[in-house]
Amino acid sequence: MKTATTNHTRFGLARPESASGQCKRGFTLIELMIVVAVIAILGAIAMPQYMREVRKSRRTAAKTTLLDVASRQEKYYATQNKYGALTDLGYTGATIQAPSATQDYYNVTLTLGTPTNGFTATAAAQGDQQKDTCGDYAITNLGVQTVTGTDSNCW
Numbered sequence: 001m002k003t004a005t006t007n008h009t010r011f012g013l014a015r016p017e018s019a020s021g022q023c024k025r026g027f028t029l030i031e032l033m034i035v036v037a038v039i040a041i042l043g044a045i046a047m048p049q050y051m052r053e054v055r056k057s058r059r060t061a062a063k064t065t066l067l068d069v070a071s072r073q074e075k076y077y078a079t080q081n082k083y084g085a086l087t088d089l090g091y092t093g094a095t096i097q098a099p100s101a102t103q104d105y106y107n108v109t110l111t112l113g114t115p116t117n118g119f120t121a122t123a124a125a126q127g128d129q130q131k132d133t134c135g136d137y138a139i140t141n142l143g144v145q146t147v148t149g150t151d152s153n154c155w
Helices: 029-080 127-131
Strands: 005-010 013-016 095-100 103-112 119-125 137-140 145-147
Touching (some): 029 095, 029 103, 029 119, 029 137, 103 127, 119 127
Antiparallel strands (some): 005 013, 095 103, 103 119, 119 137, 137 145
């Protein structure tokens, strides 16, 4: 007859055998709860940092779009001797979604001066991006950059 323990050990402890003579395998409830707790702690630390980085990349895309608008305005001014609307610059509408048309985390708009002697291009946060403390960003034809958020070092 077989004994109740075997030479198979886990963490240095003997494991009981079942009536059929095989070792019982599996995880205890305590082991599973420890794994769940570790995953929850890592998630609680990692998620805010991840969202901060995602919002930062969206800000970069919006700033790139604004600089593209400003560049196109200067090219347009060089040939037309005035600043034009977004449709004059090759865009399809009065607003641009940044970072792309399917992901509108920023709405980029253009305000022309009177009588079209200047412009201000503004990226206004939309949706989830409004949770960002960096706020909206604007650039003028003179290169003046303004930020409406509480953290002006973001842009």
